Amino acid sequence: MKISHLLDKSDDGRSHTGALFFVVRDKNVGAPQISYGPFDPLLNDKVQYPYVYQLGSKESTLHLAFIQLMLHFEWTWVGLLLSANTKGETFFIDLKEEMAKNGLCVAIKERVPQNIGIKDSFYLLSRVIASSSNVIFIYGDSDSLQELSIVLNTYIPYGKLLVTTSSWDFSIDINFERFPIFHGTILFSHAQKEIPGFTDFVRNMNPVMNPEDIFLKAFWESVFNCRFSDKKDGQMFYPLCPGDFSFRDISFMKIDMVLMELIPNVYNAVYLVAHALHQMIHSEAKEASDLARNSNFFWKLHHFLKYINCATNDSDESCWNGTKPVAEAYDILNYKSFPDQVETLVKVGEVYPLAQRFTIKEEDIDWPEDFPQTPTSMCSVKCGPGFKKTSLKNQPICCFDCTPCPEEKISNQTDTEECLQCPEDQYPTKERDRCLPRTVTFLAYKEPLGMTLACVAVCFSLLTVLVLGIFVKHRDTPIVKANNHSLSYTLLVSLSLCFLCSLLFIGHPTTATCLLRQTTFAVVFTVAVSSILAKTITVVLAFRTTKPGSRLRRWLGSTASYSLIFACSLIQMCLCGIWLGTSPPFLEMDVHSEPGSIIIQCNEGSLLIFYCVLGYMALLALASFTVAFLARNLPDTFNEAKFLTFSMLVFCSVWISFLPSYQSSKGRATVALEVFAILTSSAGILTCIFAPKCFVILLRAEQNTLQILKRKATF
Incomplete structure (x- = not known):
């Protein structure tokens, strides 16, 4: 038995990177496979994949985090760019339902295909730029988003603020000479506990000292844009990698952008297997000896893996049958780029969607250069006090007119749908924004x-x-x-x-x-x-009666x-x-x-x-x-x-x-x-x-x- 890294492909041809599995000689025994990559709904099918354990988060409450960000900045009119697959459509259904509950509207919705052509990309970006929404939310799988990054680098969406997730790696190979395209972008990332000593471990890694680690070598070449081999291949235009290079010489954000979602999952996967084996070893002596002789060893391991996973990871739907809500937490990051290709991610807030806890430090946010202040994104300007919202025919609820309140009525808040009647002892002001106490009058002796x-x-x-x-x-x-x-x-x-x-x-x-x-x-x-x-x-x-005797x-x-x-x-x-x-x-x-x-x-x-x-x-x-x-x-x-x-x-x-x-x-x-x-x-x-x-x-x-x-x- 050995533990190996797997690059698996599903029946639809999509790759699911990031899985640990056990190679077993007995074909009648299911080999446990532990996925540390992003959660994939296809792998959650327990009939087709009964022995797969996914440690990646399902992002089941990410749409709620998006909603809370919209409500905080009062972005009621937003655009959506979603990957053209089941993941994107499922997210859109959940998001649209919550937006309707909170009075938010979708200005445009566009699907991003995995292999987007020039014609489609031009149409897609023209729709985004022409949209009246100033905020564009982007969500989907890594492949679609990576191609979208290339399109946006060609057709720059001026005047738009992008909001996405850390799954989109747009920090590599960006053309900074023309315009810092993604500067000011807001990202949502799963809140992860810091692994003690991991930062120093990564900074000290070097493929020269670890030549057998082929994954480190490939990652090194992608980060430093260099090559280790003199063979003629597609990397001939890259220079040779010097031996004195170190991860200490680059911005650590480049490492974070690629590994921030995967490292904690790999860490948890290793410890999941370790804890499962530990539980098996420390079982009763008789059972342990039986396990040693039993060819059904992996069936026992499945039992302990499932038990440990249910106790430590709420994201596994096999434990809770999808009925238990996941208490996810997200960090809100702000992407900042500076001259000389200096870039960084700054944590500016955090959100706990189910607990409805939202904190953000607006003073730490750098908005895109098109926005001198906090961006606004509304279909109609807010109706101030003294006015009420009047819906427009065949228009979303976010598009409305502001009409003055009728006589004897007021509105003391913004975006009021109905004006309020003043009490009998009060009267509205000329602006009809508040009620003032009436003066009791009558024809008094003192007047x-x-x-x-x-x-x-x-x-x-x-x-x-x-x-x-x-x-x-x-x-x-x-x-x-x-x-x-x-x-x-x-x-x-x-x-x-x-x-x-x-x-x-x-x-x-x-x-x-x-x-x-x-x-x-x-x-x-x-x-x-x-x-x-x-x-x-x-x-x-x-x-x-002047005559005498008159009657x-x-x-x-x-x-x-x-x-x-x-x-x-x-x-x-x-x-x-x-x-x-x-x-x-x-x-x-x-x-x-x-x-x-x-x-x-x-x-x-x-x-x-x-x-x-x-x-x-x-x-x-x-x-x-x-x-x-x-x-x-x-x-x-x-x-x-x-x-x-x-x-x-x-x-x-x-x-x-x-x-x-x-x-x-x-x-x-x-x-x-x-x-x-x-x-x-x-x-x-x-x-x-x-x-x-x-x-x-x-x-x-x-x-x-x-x-x-x-x-x-x-x-």
Whole structure:
């Protein structure tokens, strides 16, 4: 038995470099074969290759490592160059599935054949260069990638960042005179434990000292581009190798690029066999003697190899039947090339795909010369705050338009798919990128407008009380008696309450004030207007009952007048009762009328009943105005029909102007307009009816006698 190196070829003609196997004389016994090269899915067929143990990693999570790199640098639009075989297609299926989950897109996907021609290479590179993606991921077997390296050296892909694996050996025979083509390339390499003393061992190797090692000789010639033999062959244009050359004289990266993936596997393969033999030797004595005589020795060795491999190598699918995920780790390398063909690989990060651990030092990365800073690769520019992504028809999800958020909505992050509604107590900024707290507003007493209206209301109410006091004090004078002092008292009291009820509209609204303010105003104002109507009818009837024994004299008493006031007020109270019983006013917060404000206001509930209440008061005022207007020219000194006509004219003018303004205003302006209408109409009635009488009572007392008034009436 001996251990040998194998260069095997599968049925499809592809070479599988890197295998250790046992040469056995007995053809009935399977010889264990240990592959230290890259993992090959074909060799994993246990029916065709039942005795093959692969120590190379399957790269089952490499696509996840690629995904994490894309997410870190936000490369959402990438191109793919894959070897045209099962390995490349399997990797693409896994990668595309994960890209779809993370919102990443493939700009182009091209297959790289093993024997690529000039025409195909030109088409391939033209597609890569024309692509809108700035990042190109390359994955496949070594043979395809090696030929791709030659193509890229001929057709330089300017403006593209290449991301690949350490399986691609592009560091040998590169033409540095034109352009450092692969400078800045990002590579993924399996994280390997450092073998103690291996670096010094390699640096001290020399084929002159080890002439029997034919593999070292071949590797030496490939690294130093020289030859040991003087025979005429294809290497005649290379110089002879000097004896004083050493691996210490070259960049160690050249050794790493070729051996970094294979050395740990060879190391593990040797130790795998050693541990398996060790377990067999230290088995029970009887079993050991049986093994020595048993021709089925390699069957036993298979058992121990499988056991040891399962315990130390998770990448062997025969152990876990492909159901156990592999906890692979990858180093992220940055290829750097300098003048005088100085090149190096620098570790800039590491990734554990299954654990989702990703670390990278961006400051240590040298990007290609076309990128002065970190490359970007996106189909569409990011949508900033205030905008949302709008997908384009028949386009990948990475290609979209940015549209502004609609009113009352915001987006405070980039690439938002849906805008968010601001809470009720907040409002969006003009940029629609955040929500700001709203200011609670209402017609407050502390504000200049509210304070002014409140002061005016109180002052006019006190003035009305003062007028009432004057009339009470001078109740026996002719001018007070002639104007039906009982109705004047009722009108003055109702006007004083009208001024005060406007205070219900000022201040922080509550449920109680919402229920009371319109109904109180309506009833009190109805009493005032009906009092004016009673006074107007009394004036007319007074001129109709000048003859003794007239039947109309019984309607001149206070009972008839108060009955009219009570009837008119009762109708208004019924309307208000229906209003409160069916659709009463309620407290609400208006967030739409004024941007940035929450207006606390009273909703009138049923607008129909509200306008019916106002319409009823308007009907009474119109009736009073009509009767007073017809009686304005009656010849009598005590006739106040003219004053009643003017008061109703002012009242109707104010409320006719109020209605359209009320409809067009919002928020606090609506409340202020209604308060202004109440104060103006009440002040108009007070001034037009009682100002002339108070002038005579206070300033022209000599005219407040029956003889003078009768004498004036005769002229």
